[in-house]
Amino acid sequence: MADNTLQSSxxxxxxxxxxxAKVFIRPEDDASRATLIKYMERILFGLHDFLxxxxxxxxxxxxxxxxxNYMRTDINEDPEKKLADVIACLIREIAPHAVNVASPYFVGHMTSAIPFFMVHLKTIVAALNQNPVKLETSKVVSIIEKQVIAKIHRIVYDFGEEFYLAHVQNTETTLGVFTEGGTTANLTALWVARNARLFPKNGFTGIExxxxxxxxRAHGIDRCVILASRLVHYxxxxxxxxxxxxxxxxxPIDIDSACRMDxxxxxxxxEKIKSESPETCILAAVGIAGATETGTVDPLDQMADICRRHKIHFHVDAAWGGPTLLSKKYKHLLAGIxxxxxxxxxGHKxxxxPMSCGMVYxxxxxxxxxxAYYANYVNRRGSVDLGIKALSGSREANSLIxxxxxxxxxxxxxxxxxxxGIETAAGFAEEIRRRPDFEIIxxxxxNILTYRYCPKKTRDALARAGKEKKCRISRQLNRANRDLQRLQREAGYSFVSRTTLQNSPGCEEDTVVLRAVIMNPMTDxxxxxxxxxxxxxxxxxxxxxxEE
Ligand SMILES: Cc1ncc(COP(=O)(O)O)c(C=O)c1O
Incomplete structure (x- = not known):
């Protein structure tokens, strides 16, 4: 909170x-219990009413x-505020200047409203304060985590009841891992792919x-590569x-006109790598199921077949699109996963x-x-210590949520x-098409689409223009869309994000686009x-x- 408010209170x-002692011990009398309940009410309702x-x-x-307001870097020796004041200040002074990602008018990023009950669940997880890195600090929570992992694994791979009975609580096998987010989930996948591919052999004990x-040296290679569409997440x-x-x-592999890997x-x-650079090892190929910028899905089925034929680890980044598998109507969009x-x-998409939860299966x-890493004080062989095969050490028990x-x-x-989300995005695209001043990109x-402001007259002019004029108009359009997005953000009523899409090779100007992510059920x-x-x-x- 602002330094000046700290001083005044x-x-x-x-x-x-x-x-x-009062901070650590559970409130023993009715008055202090009532006070703590009042604080929780303020967080639950005060914050939500405010928003x-x-x-x-x-x-x-x-x-x-x-x-x-945030220049002070010293820490006061004495306390500066009581909990009640801190909560009031967070609601009245911080929240208005944070971002109301729960607003239906916030359609710019992959962060949005969460169901109300998530706040309760997050509170329980904090109150239990379990640490799934080791059984000794989580017990049943580790077992529940294995069960949830098996449930999500099943929606992806659907290996059948027998498989899941054999693995759901098996301490020797692991179907997936919870991570901090999609970044560390992708890192874990490639870490595993790297170590599996550069396996121990002839006295070499492994890359790890x-x-x-x-x-x-052991594998007779001089380079490893990963193949992914140029829309892959950074x-x-x-x-x-x-x-x-x-x-x-x-x-980066080129994309087709529908933004799918070609x-x-x-x-x-x-083929080129194999024939021209035999000492290059293709470690993995990455298919995207819900590209960050465009929401598009690579041809996963074909990619999988190609990868199998060439014995390449096939990773799918479904950080965004994964839960589509729960929709009977639309799960076919991820066929091949x-x-x-x-x-x-x-999880947080x-x-x-609530922030943050990633998973990799x-x-x-x-x-x-x-x-696998073992340590004597924790992470013992044959245990349910979930830290053994994971990038994270200590972490919160997100699996419970x-x-x-x-x-x-x-x-x-x-x-x-x-x-x-999918149907509203389709409706939004229709609406954009109906308006002569906009163009779908x-x-x-x-449930993600990109478009730009581009009046019909300008679109016609672009279609007629030669290369140089086309570039000039494109630059003007890019500037206008950049300004438009900034001014809308600064006005603070609604938010659509912006990105720049690389044009196909040979075309000089990249395209600045407005990007809408429709995930809030209140966005209609x-x-x-x-x-x-x-x-x-x-x-x-x-x-x-x-010029037109
Ligand atoms: C497709 C994709 N993969 C990975 C990530 C990274 O996820 P996180 O921000 O949770 O680390 C994102 C984030 O937007 C994403 O869209």
């Missing part, structure tokens, strides 16, 4: 053992102005122990950097969990042995959310029309003179 507070009446996205105060130069490049593969070695380009790249070797799914229940959410919602409840496959066509109306009004200010 500071009154005779001291840190001593009496007070500390409900405060319909916008955020207060129109600039970050520069805000940061002036001996490192990259020894692994490359976390895959990050993972390649961390794993010593080098992010230049994430080879299968001919994919196979040609594999069941042939993958590993799959990333985020379309499972509507593996076809082979034994493959995670290649990243997902387990409860699945029970509260049922797969059908989640399917309703997924269906709403990428149609929605799931009325809201979306208002957002477009606002954009049309803003555009009148930013679109002054363009």
């Amino acid at each position: 500071k009154k005779n507070l001291v840190a001593d053992w009496d007070r500390l 409900k009446t405060h319909v916008g996205i955020t207060e129109a105060k600039s970050l520069g102005e805000l940061s002036k 122990r001996e490192g990259i130069p020894a692994a490359y 976390s895959l490049r990050k993972a390649a950097g961390i794993l010593g593969i080098g992010n230049d070695n994430v080879i 299968m001919e380009a994919f196979e040609n790249t594999i 069941e042939k993958s070797d590993s799959v990333t799914i985020d 379309q499972f509507y969990m 593996f076809r082979d229940p034994h493959i995670l042995n290649v990243i 997902l387990d409860c959410a699945l029970k509260i919602m049922g797969s059908h409840g989640y399917a309703l959310l997924i269906d709403h 990428t149609d929605p496959v799931l 066509m009325k809201v979306l029309r208002e957002i477009l109306d606002e954009q049309e009004n803003i555009a009148k200010q930013v679109w002054t003179s363009v």
Whole structure:
């Protein structure tokens, strides 16, 4: 909270053992219990009431102005505020300047409203404070985590009852891992793929122990690469950097006109590497199920077949699109995901969990042995210590939240959310098409679409223009769309994000686009029309003179 408020409310507070004991011991009398319940009420209802009446996205105060209030870097020796004051301040002073991601008018990112019960579940998880890294600090929670992992594994791979009975509580095998988010889930998948591919042989004890130069020598290679569409999330490049593969070695494969990885380009790249660089090892190929920028889905089925033929680890980044598998109506959009070797799914995206929760699943229940780490004080062999085959050490028991959410919602409840997002995005695309001032750039496959402000007259001019003029107009359009998005964000009533899509090779100007992510069940066509109306009004200010 702002430094000046801290100063003004500071009154005779001291840190001593009496007070500390009160913080740690459960309230023993009715009065203190009532006080704590009152605080919880303020968080649950005070914050939500506030956000409900405060319909916008955020207060129109600039970050520069805000940061002036947060310059103090010393920590007070004595306490500065009581819990009640801290909560009041968070609700009244911080929340208005944070981002109301729960607003139906916030359709710009993969962060949105969460069901109300998630706040209760998060509170229980904090109150229990279990640490699934080891059985000794989680007990039944570790077992529940294995069960939830098996449930999600089943919606991806559907291996049948016998398989899941054999593995759900098996301490020797692992079907998946909880991670902090999609980034660490992708990193885990590539870590496993790397270690599995550069396996121990002829006295070489494995890449995890001996490192990259020894692994490359033992396997007679001089380079590893990962193949992914150029729309792949940057976390895959990050993972390649961390794993010593080098992010230049994430080879971008061209996409087709529907933003899906081009299968001919994919196979040609594999063939070329194999014939021209026999010392290059293709460590993995990544298919996207819900690209971050466009929401598009790669041809997973074909990719899987190609990968099998060439013995390449096939990872699917379904951080966004994974829960689509719960929708009977739309799960076909991810057909082929069941042939993958590993799959990333985020809990804090379309499972509507609070920040943050990632997961990664593996076809082979034994493959995670290649990243196993043991420690005598924790993570013992043959135990349910979930830290053995995981990137994280200590972490919160997110699996409890997902387990409860699945029970509260049922797969059908989640399917309703997924269906709403996909169908509303399709309706939004129709509305954009109806308006002469806008142009769809990428149609929605799931619930993400991109479009731009581009008046009909300008579109016609672009179609007629030669190369140079086309570039000039495109630059003007890019500037206008950038300004339009910024002005709408700054006004604080609604939020649509912006990205730049790379044009196909040979075309010089990349395209600045507006990006809408429709995941909030309260976002309906009325809201979306208002957002477009606002954009049309803003555009009148930013679109002054363009040659047409
Ligand atoms: C497709 C995809 N993969 C991975 C990630 C990274 O996930 P996280 O932000 O949870 O680390 C994202 C995030 O937007 C994503 O869209």
